[in-house]
Amino acid sequence: MRDWLFLSKSLRPWPWWFAPLAIFSTVLLTLIFWMGSKIAYSDWFENHWLYFSKTCALTAVTLMGWLLLLTSRALWTERLCGGLDKVYTLHRYIGRIVFFLLCLHPFFLSLYRLPNWSQWVLFFLFPYPSPKNSYQQGANLGAWAWLLLVFLIFAAVYLVKPYRKWLFFHKWMSLFYLMSLIHIMLIERDVSNYPFLFIWIWSWLGLGAVSLCWNWLYRWVGPKASYVLDRIDSDGRLIFLKIKPMKNKLLFKPGQWVFMEIPSLGKERHPFSIASLPTEDGCLIFGIRIVGYWTDRLQELRKGEKIIVYGPYGMLSDVFLMSKKDCVCIGAGVGITPFIGMWALALHSPDRISNDENGNGIYPSWEDFLKTWKSPKLDLFYLVNSKNDAIFDEVIENVAISTQFMHLKKSSERGHFYHLLISNSSKYISLFDISQRVDNLREKNILLCGPIAMISAFKLQAKELGIPNDQIFFEAFEWRSGSIH
The missing domain is CATH 2.40.30.10 (Translation factors)
Known part of the structure; x- marks a missing residue:
């Protein structure tokens, strides 16, 4: 179970580009090990198209390991990427790259059959109708695995709309991965011939297999x-x-x-x-x-x-809990829900006199944390298209009212403000509008939760207002509509 021992260390210590760089570095190492082995063994292809095909295949194998690691929901992946929403966003982009590479892999392999177009087409369906060795058996299995992948991608994107059916097709990706493992075992070419490359590639394949098993067992062994x-x-x-x-x-x-x-x-x-x-x-x-x-x-x-x-x-609250700056929380639609708990905590906690009051200690429990924690000043913005859409407005107001029965000052007197902003068809609410309602916005952390389009627009507007990028934190909720693995 994740606990408060991690609180002081949970703010992402790496810049946004660290996760993509780590992934790119492992791909680069794969290709270096492969070409280094080629040079060491003086083992070269006569068909130059094979270099393109193998590059695509080895890159895809490494990225597939990352794909499955990112779906494990492990705490380290969340910290690496700055939140599970960003983990799944990265997963989605890597998945597209892998699919593209796995389409190029058989394409380059098949070029030697041209200009015999019938044999070229057959290569994608049944490369060797009468396989005579393990290589040809592996090639057939690889072709069928690729056809399965194409079908699953097409079905998930175009044929099925209900979430449960989409999830059903997505789970069949496990069969594709298993077929890919057997395909690599049967081929017995570069990966099997070079010991160092063999260990490296099968380490990634093993990590992927372990992550796959974890995903299948998650409902029994997950937190x-x-x-x-x-x-x-x-x-x-x-x-x-x-x-x-x-x-x-x-x-x-x-x-x-x-x-x-x-x-x-x-x-x-x-x-x-x-x-x-x-x-x-x-x-x-x-x-x-x-x-x-x-x-x-x-x-x-x-x-x-x-x-x-x-x-x-979720890591969005870490900014509010551990930062030394005051905070502005902006939630659009149902994106307001993560901030309701922060709003309640701010209103029911002592206020800071100085931004240096909260330390960075390690706390064994929530109760121990509250003994020393003091709330930064908080401006909470709830963005909706109409008054009828403000379904959480009463909840937020009731939190503020409840503090008056606890002999606490009104939230506004303590520097905590709630703003309900309603847009209209001619003008959407922007960060420029919010800057007119908040003093010294440039000196505060800005927490965003809402549609990706809103977050992207606000990040651009923050740049125009001179707000540093490291003061913008966000969680996009659109990924939750159909990206649970």
Whole structure:
């Protein structure tokens, strides 16, 4: 279980380009080991197209190892990329590159059959109708694996729309990976002939296989906690769930999110932000907008039903909890949910007198952390298209009202401000509008959560306002609509 021992070290220590550079470096090492072995053994191809084909194949194998590592949801991958949303974004781009390379690999291999077009086409379907050795058997298996990959990609992108069907086809990628492993074993060419390259490539293939097994076993061995439904309310647009732990409670930070599985609704896992603070009773509260079949069925749940949560995930709150700067949190639509817990924590915690008050110690528990933590000043912006879309507005206002019953000053008197901004058809809300409502915006950390288009626009506007890039932190929620592996 992830705990607060990691709090002081969880801010991403590397720049944004570190993860792509690490991946590129491993690919470069693969090609160096391959060409170095070629030189050492004076083993050269007569068909020069094979150099292009092998380059594509070896690069794809290395990247496939990374693809599967990134889907493991391991804590180190989240830190490496700066959040699980960015892990999946990187995974998506690498997947496209791998598919392109795996299309080029057989293309270059097949060129020797031209200008016999019938034999060239047959190469992609059944290269050796009567295989005489393991190489030809491996070539046939490789062709069938490639055809399976093309079908799965086409089906996932164009043929299926419901999420559960998309997920079903995506899981069949495991069969493609298994066929690829056997294909490499049977070919017995460069990888098998060069010991150093053999160890390197099979290390990556092994890491991929371990990650694949972990993904299949995730629902049994992943970080999880079992809960029961304690309360459910719905107004037809928004569902509020309160769940209480059956045994062990989830350790999380305000603003993090979990994958939720409800056995009575199937084995699907969907991500939702936790809209509450860690409490002694361990209860979790979620505000879920009804946007599809699965979320609509949540209204059928009854008190006492079992709910399993996996996680927690997300690094956005680390900026708020550990930074020495005041914060501006901007949530668009359902992107406001990660900030509700931060807002509640800020309003129920002592205020900083100086930005140097919070140290960078290691805290064994949430309670120990709260003993010394003091809240930075927080401006919370909730961006919606209409008043009717502001379904979390009352929740946020009630948090502020509740502090008055705890003998605390009003939030505005303490430097915490809540802003509900409604756009219209002629003008969208921009960071320039927000800068007019916040003093010294350039000196504060800006936390964003919302559609990718909004985040991209705000990052460009921040540059125009002279706000350093290292003061912009974001989590995009669009990846959650269909990228759970």
